[in-house]
Amino acid sequence: MRTALKKLGFKRIIVCDTEYNFGVDVESTPLDGNPLRPVCVCAKDLLSNETWEIWLGEFPGEPPFPLDETTLFVAYNASAEVRTFMAAGWPTPARVLDLFAEYCDHRNGRDGESGRSLLAAMMHFGLDSVGTVHKQQMIDRILKGPPFTEEERREILDYCWSDVYALERLLSAMLPSIEWKGALVRGRYAHAVAAMETAGIPVNAALLDEVVARWSEIQGGLIREIDRDYGVYDGTTFKADRFEVFVERHGIPWPRRQKRKGQAVGSLALDADTFGDMAKIFPIVAPLAELRNAIGKMRKNDVPVGDDGRARTGIRPFASSTSRNQPSTSQFLYGQSKWIRHFIQPEPGHALVYFDYSAEEVGVAAALSGDKVMQADYLDGDFYVNFGVALGQLPSGCTKAIAEDHFHGVRDRLKIASLATLYGMGPPLMASRIEKSRAVAAAWIRGHRARYNVFWSFIQGAIDHLMRGGSLETELRWHLHPGRDPNPRSVANFPIQANASEILRVACCLVTEAGFEVCAPVHDAILVHCKIENLDRTVTEVQALMVRASQIVLGGFALKVGTEVTQYPDHLTDKRGTRMWEAVMKQMDLLKRRRRKA
DNA sequence: TCTATATCACCC
DNA sequence: AAACGGGTGATATAGA
Numbered sequence: 001m002r003t004a005l006k007k008l009g010f011k012r013i014i015v016c017d018t019e020y021n022f023g024v025d026v027e028s029t030p031l032d033g034n035p036l037r038p039v040c041v042c043a044k045d046l047l048s049n050e051t052w053e054i055w056l057g058e059f060p061g062e063p064p065f066p067l068d069e070t071t072l073f074v075a076y077n078a079s080a081e082v083r084t085f086m087a088a089g090w091p092t093p094a095r096v097l098d099l100f101a102e103y104c105d106h107r108n109g110r111d112g113e114s115g116r117s118l119l120a121a122m123m124h125f126g127l128d129s130v131g132t133v134h135k136q137q138m139i140d141r142i143l144k145g146p147p148f149t150e151e152e153r154r155e156i157l158d159y160c161w162s163d164v165y166a167l168e169r170l171l172s173a174m175l176p177s178i179e180w181k182g183a184l185v186r187g188r189y190a191h192a193v194a195a196m197e198t199a200g201i202p203v204n205a206a207l208l209d210e211v212v213a214r215w216s217e218i219q220g221g222l223i224r225e226i227d228r229d230y231g232v233y234d235g236t237t238f239k240a241d242r243f244e245v246f247v248e249r250h251g252i253p254w255p256r257r258q259k260r261k262g263q264a265v266g267s268l269a270l271d272a273d274t275f276g277d278m279a280k281i282f283p284i285v286a287p288l289a290e291l292r293n294a295i296g297k298m299r300k301n302d303v304p305v306g307d308d309g310r311a312r313t314g315i316r317p318f319a320s321s322t323s324r325n326q327p328s329t330s331q332f333l334y335g336q337s338k339w340i341r342h343f344i345q346p347e348p349g350h351a352l353v354y355f356d357y358s359a360e361e362v363g364v365a366a367a368l369s370g371d372k373v374m375q376a377d378y379l380d381g382d383f384y385v386n387f388g389v390a391l392g393q394l395p396s397g398c399t400k401a402i403a404e405d406h407f408h409g410v411r412d413r414l415k416i417a418s419l420a421t422l423y424g425m426g427p428p429l430m431a432s433r434i435e436k437s438r439a440v441a442a443a444w445i446r447g448h449r450a451r452y453n454v455f456w457s458f459i460q461g462a463i464d465h466l467m468r469g470g471s472l473e474t475e476l477r478w479h480l481h482p483g484r485d486p487n488p489r490s491v492a493n494f495p496i497q498a499n500a501s502e503i504l505r506v507a508c509c510l511v512t513e514a515g516f517e518v519c520a521p522v523h524d525a526i527l528v529h530c531k532i533e534n535l536d537r538t539v540t541e542v543q544a545l546m547v548r549a550s551q552i553v554l555g556g557f558a559l560k561v562g563t564e565v566t567q568y569p570d571h572l573t574d575k576r577g578t579r580m581w582e583a584v585m586k587q588m589d590l591l592k593r594r595r596r597k598a
Numbered sequence: 599t600c601t602a603t604a605t606c607a608c609c610c
Numbered sequence: 611a612a613a614c615g616g617g618t619g620a621t622a623t624a625g626a
Contacts, residue, residue: 329618425614493615523610
């Protein structure tokens, strides 16, 4: 392997693993949400065989090895190592090979092992490693934090070394198949991920704590207000059997789910769509539909917030087959209901700016396929309106403003239709979504295929290629490999979503490397925190960097970027979540008033 | 009563 | 034959 490694042209190839925790409370319980605290670093230069071992409290002010462009830094889930270096005040590696990202890319779409851990990767290549039980024991001990006995120190270091040696063998197994251009671009993202995970999202922690503490009372209040007229809740749980009694009593023919074996009839369909449809026909259930919609899922209990008022959680880069980030939906503020975002608040003297690519998937589809008509419809005004004019649904010369003022709901339907059409939605479902007949839905789909025929043959080409056993590749070389029985609609989605995901990664790299404080990536958007005195400069520069990112991936095609600014002391708002937020705040007020009286 | 699965809620 | 894509996670339900 030595010769193969030397050929790469680096002066050093450093494989590295680190251990860390997030601080602990008095009972040695891990404090999630806090900044990372390094425990140890183990590293080896594969060219010189030199090794380094650094333990808690012995961290030098500078890293013991160079991390500039002459060093290839190799790790598994490299953002963790980068975070450790940041916490130690070290510079971060300039050239990163993240074998986690490369293993994900290598396996993506293929049948067989689904795990993506270091252990899973080792097993895949027929290499042995430490057992999962021992690994978990070590992690648990490390998270419990110091003081460590001398024996524990040795055990932890040995465990850390075992991963370094595992990594060395894994590198040797993966080396022939590593595709360097893509790998180094992916490796570069480790710094951005580390920077975003270190920053976290500033929240009004006092208010969040208060709402969490009184959540069951608030929820109870919300439910009591509505359920008086129905009696279908038991505490905070909706009881299907009580609701069944209710609909029977009122003679409402409620739709049912498919019958299952052993049942005379299927159980009631209680999803939001059914509730919405039924509320239109039987207004008596409307308030209940709204309540269910509002309280459907609102867990804030496990949002980890650090002592510094920052909500932090792992971004989990490359976790999806399109290489999107997949942070935990329960821990990540942008994964929860929109009203939860109202807890987000800039720090005093600061502002938060939400930058998002507008109609990103349409723009990416137009650029990748080279469909000039689609490109013009995206670039010249509003895509959905332009598509509507082409279909004869809107008058020629129509703009977004005119459509919103004079053709209520038309643009929304066109938006739903054009996005869903990209991924192969058929007329029956489309008809129900846009509330038109099946024939109209079919005509819109045909219209899309006719107007954007260059795009459609591009997509068909991708599907054919994969079905014939080829792999799909994004502009920056993330792959989808053929597996058993691929879903053609997923395949059609891949080029668009995977390239869009790549654009956001490049954007995160450019913006964090320029020194801006990026708090979170949100698929087609980023949240940036800045001092109010730097607000104008931040908006202009970050916007330009995001446009640049789209051009890097799309061969010069510039996506449009929208911005939304929130200045301290304002909270972030999202109009789709305002009603719920206000209802919750009202319940909070009622509780306070009641407590004051008592 | 416990556990696996299906369904549903939420996000982009 | 027909099918919008990518996800995470809680809970209700079925079956042991």
